[in-house]
Amino acid sequence: MSERLLIKNGRLLDPSSRRDEIVDVAIADGRIVGLAPHIDASGHHVVDATGALVVPGLVDMHTHAYWGGTLLGVNADKIGPLSGVTTWVDCGSCGAATFEGFFHHVIKLSRLRIIPFVNLSYIGLTQAGNLSIDVGELYDWRFADLRALRRIKAEFGSVIAGVKLRASNNACGANGPIVLPLAREAADILEVPLIIHVGTAPPRIDEVLPYLKEGDILTHIYNPSIGGCVLDERMRLRPSVREAIARGVKMDVGHGGASFSFEIAKAAIDQGLLPDAISTDIHAHNIDGVVIDLPHVMAKFMALGFSLEQVLRLTTCSPADILNRPDLGRIELGGEADLAVFHVRHDPVRLYDSLGASREAATTLECRLTLCKGQVVNTFEDGRTEGRTYS
Ligand SMILES: [Zn+2]
Structure with a gap:
């Protein structure tokens, strides 16, 4: 300027x-x-x-910004200026097969800052969101191709900030027990944190959490899915979640289309599961629905009793620290x-969660x-x- x-x-x-x-x-x-x-x-x-x-410019810890390359992708440059989000962590939109295109066609040209996590699956999320091809990216575990990830490490090792695994039935089918250790190995090969999404089992959240260590990230922490919820049937916080918090696993909201329940969030927060990052999981199917943008999701946490200072911390310096980027999220x-x-x-506004429940x-x-x-x-x-x- x-x-x-x-x-x-x-x-x-x-x-x-x-x-x-x-x-x-x-x-x-x-x-x-x-x-x-x-x-x-x-x-x-x-x-x-x-x-x-x-x-400070907001940091959204969970987004999908590979527009034009995936069905889910939204154009960060176009919508970021409307929400104050200057750092977009792309959460595994692409795998080793599509990473080069994402880097050269989107990341490099962006006026904002896109920080990519690479998907464990070779094909990434190219098929996600197309319900007529309802085949998850790890329905065939051979897509968890560590050799391909080693190859892209040579060129993009300094760009890739983490490895992403969607550990839920829609992504892995029954392959959870095979791909979970491969995700751990992939993150260790790339020497970056591992972020795992939990949703409808298999695998169950208790099977997933042991693969996360200090500095890794769990996303969709307030999802209401069967087997993937942080609370048990009696709404008690699972011991495996308490253990993960104690060993330094970071907790990310990842609101998404189906992954945020006010009731689960309230009960989990009351029992000590606080987020380290408030994020959207914004994509083409929820931008006009329950997510809209990061300020909208921040308002949901203020509706849950968080202060303005708290929601700002969880969308600025706190996610920046998870990313080991002390230069971000600060003025x-x-x-x-x-x-x-x-x-x-x-002016009071009614806001809705993924299940249709609302708060003012x-x-x-x-x-x-x-x-x-x-x-x-x-x-x-x-x-x-x-x-x-x-x-
Ligand atoms: Zn996502």
């Missing part, structure tokens, strides 16, 4: 530094060059943020300008401005709609 930008009079809320104050933010050459109560506006393009919230003098401006709305949120967030990698990013029209209906 050659122009100097001044975001004036906003309420800066940055959980990483516990900063919560009215300040001006000056930006030049893509970096934050001033953070002070009154910065002289001359020579700046001024954004009046009076009454608005200025926060710091001298740092790259990566932030969002939100209008805080106080007193506070919702509406994005006004997004800056990523030092640049203001705006949405655009390309004649496509991001949402899809199942076919």
Whole structure:
């Protein structure tokens, strides 16, 4: 950005530094060059943020951003600027077979930051969402091809942030016991964390959790599925989940189309299962449904009693720490300008979970401005709609 930008009079809320104050933010050459109560506006393009919230660019720990390459993919560049999400963790949209295309056609060209987890399955999620080809990516366990992952490590080892396994019936059929140790091995080969999704069994969540170690991630933690739920039949938190929390496994919301229940979340939170990241699992089939965007999912947690500071922490520095990226999710003098401006709305809104249950949120967030990698990013029209209906 050659122009100097001044975001004036906003309420800066940055959980990483516990900063919560009215300040001006000056930006030049893509970096934050001033953070002070009154910065002289001359020579700046001024954004009046009076009454608005200025926060670090949001980090969505679970997304699907391989648009054009998978049916589920949405265009991060197009919709990210509408929600303040500057970092998109793509959760296994592609496997070794499709990774190169994702990197060159989407990740490299993006104005936002897309951090990919590679799928254990060679074909990734190319078939997911097409119900007329209802064949999971690991229905044939030979797709768990470690040789192929070793090959892409040579070229993309520095880009790949983790390995993804969907450990549920729709993805693996009966192959859970075979693919779970292979997922562990894949993450160890690539020397990255392993993220495992749980859903309808098999495999059961008790079989899945032993494969996760400190720094790995469990996603869809509040899903209501049979066999994949963190609670047992009597709504008690499973001992295997308590053990996973104790050994440092990170807990990710991954709302998704079918993976978030207010009732499960409330009961699990009351028993000590707090999220380390609030994320959407946004994709083409839920963007127009229950997910919409990350601020919408954050509002659901405020409806559950979380504070604004808490939901911001879980969508900024906390997921950035899981990713081992202490440069992200923070606003710091001298740092790259990566932030969002939100209008805080106080009109009560009814929000729905994956089962149709609802809660009222007193506070919702509406994005006004997004800056990523030092640049203001705006949405655009390309004649496509991001949402899809199942076919
Ligand atoms: Zn997902």
